[in-house]
Structures are given as C-alpha cells and as structure tokens.
Amino acid sequence: MTALALHERIRTDFEGRILSGALQPGARIPVEHELMQLYGCSRMTVSKALSALSSAGLIERNKRAGSVVARPKVHSMILDVPDLPVEVAARGQAYRFQLLSRKVRPPVRGRPDEIALAGAGQLLELRGLHFADTLPLALEDRLVSLAAVPQMGDADLAVDPPGSWLLRAVPWTEAETKIAAVNCDAKTARLLQITPGAACLSVDRSTWRAHERITSVRQLFVGIAYDLVARIGHYGGSVP
Amino acid sequence: MTALALHERIRTDFEGRILSGALQPGARIPVEHELMQLYGCSRMTVSKALSALSSAGLIERNKRAGSVVARPKVHSMILDVPDLPVEVAARGQAYRFQLLSRKVRPPVRGRPDEIALAGAGQLLELRGLHFADTLPLALEDRLVSLAAVPQMGDADLAVDPPGSWLLRAVPWTEAETKIAAVNCDAKTARLLQITPGAACLSVDRSTWRAHERITSVRQLFVGIAYDLVARIGHYGGSVP
DNA sequence: CGGCCAATAATGTCTATACATTATACCGGA
DNA sequence: TCCGGTATAATGTATAGACATTATTGGCCG
Numbered sequence: 001m002t003a004l005a006l007h008e009r010i011r012t013d014f015e016g017r018i019l020s021g022a023l024q025p026g027a028r029i030p031v032e033h034e035l036m037q038l039y040g041c042s043r044m045t046v047s048k049a050l051s052a053l054s055s056a057g058l059i060e061r062n063k064r065a066g067s068v069v070a071r072p073k074v075h076s077m078i079l080d081v082p083d084l085p086v087e088v089a090a091r092g093q094a095y096r097f098q099l100l101s102r103k104v105r106p107p108v109r110g111r112p113d114e115i116a117l118a119g120a121g122q123l124l125e126l127r128g129l130h131f132a133d134t135l136p137l138a139l140e141d142r143l144v145s146l147a148a149v150p151q152m153g154d155a156d157l158a159v160d161p162p163g164s165w166l167l168r169a170v171p172w173t174e175a176e177t178k179i180a181a182v183n184c185d186a187k188t189a190r191l192l193q194i195t196p197g198a199a200c201l202s203v204d205r206s207t208w209r210a211h212e213r214i215t216s217v218r219q220l221f222v223g224i225a226y227d228l229v230a231r232i233g234h235y236g237g238s239v240p
Numbered sequence: 241m242t243a244l245a246l247h248e249r250i251r252t253d254f255e256g257r258i259l260s261g262a263l264q265p266g267a268r269i270p271v272e273h274e275l276m277q278l279y280g281c282s283r284m285t286v287s288k289a290l291s292a293l294s295s296a297g298l299i300e301r302n303k304r305a306g307s308v309v310a311r312p313k314v315h316s317m318i319l320d321v322p323d324l325p326v327e328v329a330a331r332g333q334a335y336r337f338q339l340l341s342r343k344v345r346p347p348v349r350g351r352p353d354e355i356a357l358a359g360a361g362q363l364l365e366l367r368g369l370h371f372a373d374t375l376p377l378a379l380e381d382r383l384v385s386l387a388a389v390p391q392m393g394d395a396d397l398a399v400d401p402p403g404s405w406l407l408r409a410v411p412w413t414e415a416e417t418k419i420a421a422v423n424c425d426a427k428t429a430r431l432l433q434i435t436p437g438a439a440c441l442s443v444d445r446s447t448w449r450a451h452e453r454i455t456s457v458r459q460l461f462v463g464i465a466y467d468l469v470a471r472i473g474h475y476g477g478s479v480p
Numbered sequence: 481c482g483g484c485c486a487a488t489a490a491t492g493t494c495t496a497t498a499c500a501t502t503a504t505a506c507c508g509g510a
Numbered sequence: 511t512c513c514g515g516t517a518t519a520a521t522g523t524a525t526a527g528a529c530a531t532t533a534t535t536g537g538c539c540g
Contacts, residue, residue: 005522005524006524007523007524031491032491042524042525042526043525043526045525047491047492048523048524050491061492062490062532063489063490063492063531063533064491064532064533064534064535065489065490065533065534066489066490066491067491179441180441180463181421181439181441181442181461181463182463183423183437183463197437198423199421199422199439199440200421201419201420201421201441202421209260209261221421223421223439226420245492246493246494271520273519281494281495282496283495283496284494284495287521287522288493290521301521302503303502303519304502304504304518304520305504305520306519306521307520307521
C-alpha cells in the first residue's frame, strides 16, 4: 500500500518546502529532467506534480527558463458563510425563520438593479426574520428572479429560509458581497428588539449563475449577537 | 493556432454545461471510453480533463460507477481583501499610514493567544492609523511574532503599513478572520475623529504559515467610510 | 556595434499501453 | 433469502516516446 502516489509525493515535497519558507519566492525549481533523475520516474509524472503546483499558484512555469516559486500575490480569502440554520444549530441554539412578507411584483421602473435582476420576468420579494432561540438574529430583505428560479414560486419557506433553499436548489457561480457596519434605525431596531443606534452588520449579496442573476439580499445582523467568522485555507494544501 | 488544447476543450465543454444547469447535480458524465470516442482522443487526454473538473469540485469520480456532477456543497466565498493602500488609491484618494506606537515585548502571562503567537520569541506590538486623504479610515492593533518573522524588526514601516509589508514578505497558508459590527467607544472615536457610538467594522485576523503563527491584527474601520467588498468566483472557471 | 535569426532548452500536449485499485454486480452455496 | 466470493467495469497511476510551442541565447551579418 503506497501511502502516496509518486506524483503526489513530488508535489507535497515541494509544497512543504515552499510553505515552510525553505524555498523563497523566486527560487528555482529543478527542471523536469533533473526531477526525473531525482525521483527515478518518467517526465509525465514529474509534469503532473509541477502542473498541480502551478495551478495551485505555488510556482510559475516558464518555457526555456524553468520553474520558479511564485511570489504570494493572491491575497484572497475563503470566507465560509454557512447556512444560518446550520450555524445557529452549531451554537446549540434553536433556529427559526419567520416570514414577514412575500410578494410577487415587477421590477420598479427607475431601479436598474431590479430590472437587471428580473430579466424578462417578475420578482419575488421576501422579508423575514432569523431567530436564534427566541431572540432575533437578523433581518433579511431578498429579491429573487422568478425568471431564473421559477421553482421558487412553489417553495415552502416555512421549512427552509429562502437563502438555504436557494443554496440547495440553484448552483451559483459568482457572487458579490458587501459587508458594512451601520447604526440601526428606529424601525429596524423594533423588529430586531435592540436599541436604536446599535451597531449592525450589514451583508449585501448578489448572486449569479453563469451570467444570469439569481437573487440579491440584504441581511442586517444584530452586532452583539453575530460575528462573521472565516476559517481560511489560502491554498488547498495540507494545512488542517 | 489551436485556440484551446483538447483537454481544455473537453473540460470547458462540461464546465459550461454544468454551470449553465444543463447538467444537473447527480447527472452522469460519460465514462472515459465514451469520451475517447466522442472526441477521438486517447484516454489520458480525457482523464486530464475530468481530473481538472474533479479537483475544481464540479464533478465526482467513482470507480466502477463512473463520474457524476457534484452537488454544490462548498458554499464558500473568496473574499478579496486588498491591501489598504491599493484600495484607497483605487478610490482616487491618497493613502497614508501613521504609526502611533511600536514596542517589542514578551507575551503577557495569562494571555494564551499571545503566548501561542510568540512561540519561543518576542512579540512586536504595533498600533497605527490608516488614512484616506486626510481622514482616518481605520485603527489597527497588531501583534507580530518575531520568532516567525525576524526581518520584521528592521522593516521600514514609514513606507509600507505592516499588513502590506507582511503580505509581500511572508507567504501565509491559513488565516482566521472574524468580522463584526461594534459601536465605537469614546477613546477610539477621538482617534478616528468620529462620534462615539458610531458603527465600526471590526476585522480580527490571525495568520499562519504552515503551523506557525505569524501575526494577529484587529482593524477597526469607520463604518460610514468603509465597506468590505467581495467579488467572488465560486469556482475558478470562466465567468468573468 | 547593433539587430536579426537560428539553435536550443525548457515546458505543453498527446498517444498507446500496461498494470493497480476499487466499488459494484452477479452468481452460487448454505 | 441471505451471505460471501469472484468477475468486471470503471478510474488511478505510470511509462516511453513523439511532436509542438516558446523564450532565451548566442552568433552571424550588415
């Protein structure tokens, strides 16, 4: 039982040296023929390992010049935004979603974002409250394109909140999220049962599948009750 | 000039069908021998395409049972947190970092997080203000492990703020970020030149390289002046 | 001396083949 | 009917070679 395939061993070898800093950005990786001799294998095998490192962004491969360790440039982070029900449950609290209003309507003229979202069809407008135990956690205002997600018209939102429902039903390919801190206004404060002016975390998100807009949502989290936590792997490697 | 390599054409073919929804989660992908005939190529080429789709999380490959479209489960998002200098410049404003204090000290006993960060060495404690034009944008409190980043002792922080400096100097592999909304206290309000109680975006981040802690930072952004914007590709595919 | 062009060294792609591994399907016996 | 073992169909890994592509190097020629 070989613990690792050979090409994986080669890959993890260099992965380790790069991540540990032993190989600094700009350092040269041996060329394929050298690695063939080092590991006693064929060029395809070496190439597979280096291709993996390259597509992971750890090295850059140049013809004629050989491969070098890439300089860390992608300072992007994977922000895990779990389903609210799952997250609330993980904290040992009981999750509940209360639908405040539900309306099917055409996009408002003069609102280019709504028109772009609706496409040729109607919009489903939803407003609801997320509860953790009996306390309000967030207020959600959502628009869904019925042209993109016709099934949404029949969805039973008493069971799943719309976000969870969409996550499961529609594979999304792209999203834009805006996160901001705002002081809560009086009307919202009443709904969330907090003091007017208390800090709230505002999460604005629009979602696409391919080039078609699916939904846009604004969630207003009670500041003292909610943190966005992102556990991040910068690189899909071996760090647990 | 072949626009695309054959294995890339096969990959993008299925990529497109999956992302467009034409191939739903659970749908079967033709087995390698069928694809060989379809595209008139060898098995290695087909395999390369399918491996790419698999490692991108678009399909699942099972021995004996063939490959199927994966169900979208990784609802993670790539949150782009650019360098503050870059971002401020992109908004057409002048960026400036003002170092308020700089201290080298051992970890405080009774603070396990500081002890874990410091390892065997000392801590570099930094506090500073980020300005956009002449207005304060954020207050930063940072601890850096000098055991992990000894060069940091000599860094010229007048040029680069510590975050940018570290980004460029140290490849990180993992980070944990906590984002929250808080009401600003009186002392901080004076530094940021805002009203006490105004909503601020708090970004707490710890960074690792391999298993070694590098730095932890808390940035407090002026709510009305700053949004975190995340432009997201759920899958490193072809959506622009 | 400067600019262009050919040789070269590296990666990129592809083929045909071989054997390993593994989950499933099928079949026979209790 | 259920249980277990074996055949099989699929992917996983690897080889050796061929040709394509491309950036650099160095030399030739004006």
